[in-house]
Amino acid sequence: MRTASTLTNHAPSGNGAASATGWRAVAAYVALTKPRIIELLLIETVPVMIVAQRGLPSLWLILATVVGGTLSAGGANAVNMYIDRDIDAKMERTVNRPLVTGAVTPRNALVFALVIEVIAIALLWFAVNPLSALLAFASFAFYVGIYSMWLKRRYSSNIVIGGAAGAGPVLIGWAAVTGSLGWAPWLMFLLIFLWTPPHFWALAVKYREDYASVNVPMLPSVASLNTTARKILGYTLALVAVSLVLAPVADLGWVYLAAAVISGAVFLWSAVAVLRSPTPATAMRLFGWSITYITVLFGAMAVDQLAGFAWPL
Missing domain, CATH: 1.10.357.140 (UbiA prenyltransferase)
Structure with missing residues (x-):
């Protein structure tokens, strides 16, 4: 038979419960x-x-x-x-x-x-x-x-x-x-500006019914998937072009340029794949790559400078 003392020892402590509640509140904020x-x-x-x-x-x-x-x-x-x-x-x-x-x-x-x-x-x-x-x-x-x-x-x-x-x-x-600001940061600004639509529209393809249900006119919920795919490809082409122009303007070297060419080619290939087969599955693959792309591109900028590479060789 368990005593009151035993029951007390097995009961959750007030401090532990308060701590758990506190952490949940922090996580929510x-x-x-x-x-x-x-x-x-x-x-x-x-x-x-x-x-x-x-x-x-x-x-x-x-x-x-x-x-x-x-x-x-x-x-x-x-x-x-x-x-x-x-x-x-x-x-x-x-x-x-x-x-x-x-x-x-x-x-x-x-x-x-x-x-x-x-x-x-x-x-x-x-x-x-x-x-x-x-x-x-x-x-x-x-x-x-x-x-x-x-x-x-x-x-x-x-x-x-x-x-x-x-x-x-x-x-x-x-x-x-x-x-101060200059041409290089404004081109970087333009790069992110152009990257955002294909990145987000790819995700919105999957959730287009969600957006339609609440009358939020995200492009995939108000236009056909073919129209969305064409616009994704158009913005991706402009994005890759700006990423290449950025190399000489920002005085970046071959490390960045190689990353921009290779990652940009994969981005374009993924956008073409969405155009050929505009489905949530292909769109989500593009969405996943878009995150990798921006990570690789900006990471290459840092490596390029820290490794001492300059334009031209």
Whole structure:
């Protein structure tokens, strides 16, 4: 027979339960920032800083820029979830988001988003430079005001124009090092701007019925798959062309150029495959490669500079 003492020893401790609840709350707030999207933004920022520096910037500058950029993007993403909580509850892809499950209340989510955004802008302004802070705020305002509140639910060109917000980190990274902008960072901006539509439309092909069910006019939900595939190919061609032009403009060497040619060829091949067979399966393969592509391309920029390669040989 178990005694009261034995039962007490086997009961879950109050501290343990509170700790588990605390970690779940932390995880919910982290989820509001869309960490997987932020990972892609960081892949852009640090290599751009290396190219701007023509070497490795100070670790303090990298840290301040990355933390500021992460908080700024996270704040924008959290506000986006606040705005989209009504349609997120109806879409298969988003039903587990914190505002849908009730893990975070709408009020707390909005307060959290605005607080980390203010911290981000202040950190960039005082620890990096005012230009980087202004660019971060512009990206936040564009993503929230232009994309989330205006374009997304009205126009099939939503993600095309909205892609400008996702391209902001390259400008922030360059400005953090140089305190100015020039042709090279604007071409990098254009590169991300052109990459965003084929990347996102490929994913939207799989979830086109989801978007149609909530009247969000993502291209695959309002146009045929053939039309979507043709536009994906068109943007991919422009993307690869810009990636090659970037080499001489940004004074990048053969490491970057070889990566741009090879990864760009695979991207084009994947886009053609979608055109030949516009199905969710081929589109998702393109989506997967688009993430690899941007990682390889920006990683090659950093390796190119750190390895001492220059244009021309």
